[in-house]
Amino acid sequence: MTNLLCMVALCGFLLLGGNTPDTVVFILIIWILILCIGLFISYFSAKRRSDRLLGMAEELEERYLIPEVLEKPKRAEDQMYWQMLKMAERSMLEQVENGRRERNEYREYIEQWIHEIKTPITAIRLLCDNNRSDLTREIMGEVEKITQYTEQTLYYARSENTQNDYLIREIRLLDVIHDAVADNKYLLMQNQVVLELPREEIYICSDEKWLRFILDQLIVNAVKYRSEKPMIRFLTEDMGEYVTLSVQDNGIGIEAADLLRVFEKGFTGQNGRNVLHSTGLGLYLCRKLCDKLGIRIRIESAVREPSKEQRSGTKVTLTFYLNHLIHQVQD
Numbered sequence: 001m002t003n004l005l006c007m008v009a010l011c012g013f014l015l016l017g018g019n020t021p022d023t024v025v026f027i028l029i030i031w032i033l034i035l036c037i038g039l040f041i042s043y044f045s046a047k048r049r050s051d052r053l054l055g056m057a058e059e060l061e062e063r064y065l066i067p068e069v070l071e072k073p074k075r076a077e078d079q080m081y082w083q084m085l086k087m088a089e090r091s092m093l094e095q096v097e098n099g100r101r102e103r104n105e106y107r108e109y110i111e112q113w114i115h116e117i118k119t120p121i122t123a124i125r126l127l128c129d130n131n132r133s134d135l136t137r138e139i140m141g142e143v144e145k146i147t148q149y150t151e152q153t154l155y156y157a158r159s160e161n162t163q164n165d166y167l168i169r170e171i172r173l174l175d176v177i178h179d180a181v182a183d184n185k186y187l188l189m190q191n192q193v194v195l196e197l198p199r200e201e202i203y204i205c206s207d208e209k210w211l212r213f214i215l216d217q218l219i220v221n222a223v224k225y226r227s228e229k230p231m232i233r234f235l236t237e238d239m240g241e242y243v244t245l246s247v248q249d250n251g252i253g254i255e256a257a258d259l260l261r262v263f264e265k266g267f268t269g270q271n272g273r274n275v276l277h278s279t280g281l282g283l284y285l286c287r288k289l290c291d292k293l294g295i296r297i298r299i300e301s302a303v304r305e306p307s308k309e310q311r312s313g314t315k316v317t318l319t320f321y322l323n324h325l326i327h328q329v330q331d
Contacts, residue, residue: 003031003035007028007031010027010028010031011024011028014027053070062096065089066085066089067082067085067086067088067089068089070082070085107157107158110153110154110157111154111157111158114150114153114154114157117150118150121143121146121147121150124139124143125140125143128140128143137186137189137190138190140186141186141187141189141190143186144183144184144185144186144187145187147183148184148216148220151213151216152217152279152281152282152285155210155213155285155289156281156285159285159288159289159292166207166209166210166292166293167207167208167209168205168206168207168293169205169207169208170203170204170205171203171204171205171206171208171211172201172202172203173198173202173203173204173236173243173245174197174198174199174200174201174202174236176208176211176212176215177197177198177215177234177245178197179212180212180215180216180219181195181197181219183212183216183219184216184219184220184223187219187220187223188219188223188232191223191226191230192229192230193222193223193226193230193231193232194229194230194231194232195231195232195233195234196231196232196233196234197234198234198235198236200236200237200238202236202238202243204243204320205320206293206295206320207293210289210292210293211293211295213285213289214285214286214289214290214318215247217282217283217285217286218247218286218316219232219247220282221282221283221314222247222249222251222314224278225249225251225252225253225271225314226249226251226252227250227251227252227312227313229250230249230250230251231249231250232247232248232249233246233247233248233249234246234247234248235248241321242319242320242321243319243320244317244318244319244320245317245318245320246315246316246317246318247315247316247318248313248314248315248316249313249314249315250311250312250313251312251313251314252271252303252304252312253301253302253303253304253312253313253314254269254271254299254301254303254314255269255270255271255303256303257270258270258271259299259301262283262299263283263284263286263287263297263299264280264284265280265281265284266279266280266281266284267280267284268280283299286316290318294321295318295319295320296318296319296321297316297317297318297319298316298317298319299314299315299316299317300314300315300316300317301313301314301315
């Protein structure tokens with residue numbers, strides 16, 4: 001608009017000064033050409049600067065730090081907006097820090113509470129061991145459930161910071177399986193679950209405590225969604241470059257529509273609606289811990305159809321890669 005007004009004023013001045021219309025038109029054409037060239041240069045310069053800033057912003061994990069990558073503008077009006085963005089950034093940083101501190105305090109409280117509750121649980125175990133009877137065996141079964149829930153809560157609280165709480169070393173896979181079975185022995189006995197354990201001497205590289213927790217969750221799920229004559233089969237196989245551990249049951253199985261979502265947080269599916277005390281956290285934590293430990297987890301399941309003579313059940317396979325690294329280091 002400013003350039004247009006200037007053109008009109010210049011035309012009037014030139015015509016009043018005795019210049020010919022051709023001269024005035026020529027001057028206007030030159031003005032317009034120079035103006036267009038300036039506008040094109042300004043546009044492409046601004047676009048290149050905007051693209052560079054957008055690229056830098058996309059690379060940021062915390063988008064509220066965008067003011068840090070912005071250069072301080074020269075125009076007074078732009079500097080006002082820049083200062084407003086800096087104020088918003090400082091406010092967001094304070095909010096993030098407060099949220100992080102509150103989350104850490106809550107996690108520390110949960111961990112402390114779980115450690116405290118383990119004391120009476122251990123006392124109950126000792127009392128039951130010293131007074132063996134049918135009643136105490138039932139109590140021990142319930143104590144195992146309490147232990148499972150507390151351990152699940154503890155591992156959920158620590159799942160965001162597993163790097164501070166795991167130790168990767170060579171472990172005997174059969175020992176971890178036996179320990180997981182021992183953790184749930186009363187649960188297995190109460191439900192008369194038949195076990196099939198492997199005999200192969202296979203070693204892997206992983207964290208024993210976290211892997212034992214994963215197996216605990218798979219065993220509990222197999223019992224929770226059991227059939228009339230429950231059975232759990234543990235299968236191991238050494239493929240050279242990797243080792244597989246499968247936990248297979250003959251339970252009620254998982255519907256095909258639910259199978260793709262079983263690892264989602266809080267998802268219980270059709271089976272969870274039919275069974276009480278289903279939280280939808282067991283397989284979610286298994287998947288999350290497997291991702292942290294570099295273990296591939298895969299699940300297969302089949303539901304028995306009345307018109308077909310097929311077996312139902314679920315099979316969860318854990319794949320451990322590069323288990324030969326320790327042997328290479330030792331050699």
